[in-house]
Amino acid sequence: MSTNFSWGHININVRDLDASVDFYKKLGFDIFLPSIPYLGLDSQQANTLDAASATALGISDSVTGRACILQLDDGFPKLDLTEFSDLAQRDPLENKDLGLVRICLVSEDLASDYETLSNDGVEFLSPPQQCHERLADVATCVDPDGTRIELLQVYLERWQPFL
Known part of the structure; x- marks a missing residue:
């Protein structure tokens, strides 16, 4: 079924x-x-x-x-x-935890988006990082409660060996 x-x-x-x-x-x-x-x-x-x-x-x-x-x-x-307003609150999960730990948004120009958001006071865990074999660049920001939002720029032209 x-x-x-x-x-x-x-x-x-x-x-x-x-x-x-x-x-x-x-x-x-x-x-x-x-x-x-x-x-x-x-x-x-x-x-x-x-x-x-x-x-x-x-x-x-x-x-x-x-x-x-x-x-x-x-x-x-x-x-x-x-x-x-009347529930006990806990901190959100981190990337090391089990369960839903982040959502991902795709960027067409991560370096520019990172600069704009940083200048607007958005907190990031680090500047954009080039990931494995430069298949993507990633930066993770946190919302006012600590929820992680992954910002991802994908280079699909480099993905052919994996598809």
């Missing part, structure tokens, strides 16, 4: 929705919806998550939060940012 999935969204829980929206706008994201309608969450005021949504997400009842959906272009996946 096969499944028929397609991309929907990636969710990132954040401490400060407004600061996170500002950060992701620096990366080129726009607001797709100023809410997550099926959860009853809005970006302007905190609402209580209904019991069924809380159960489906595996969090406690009566949690309040704010949220919105961002997009990088008109396609998928979308990026949901959610601020839960």
Whole structure:
């Protein structure tokens, strides 16, 4: 039996929705919806998550939060940012951990994007690095909560031996 999935969204829980929206706008994201309608969450005021949504997400009842959906272009996946105001928070995973540790955005000119973002106050783990056999250049930045965003410039003309 096969499944028929397609991309929907990636969710990132954040401490400060407004600061996170500002950060992701620096990366080129726009607001797709100023809410997550099926959860009853809005970006302007905190609402209580209904019991069924809380159960489906595996969090406690009566949690309040704010949220919105961002997009990088008109396609998928979308990026949901959610601020839960009454849940204990932990630091995000790092690259050494198991689980979802980063998302990747493709750049056509990583050196220029790195310079622009650095000048705009975006924190990076390092300047762009030339990876194995210069198949790609990579730089990883962190959002206001420490979530890692890999920025990748791929040189497909060098990939032929691997394809």
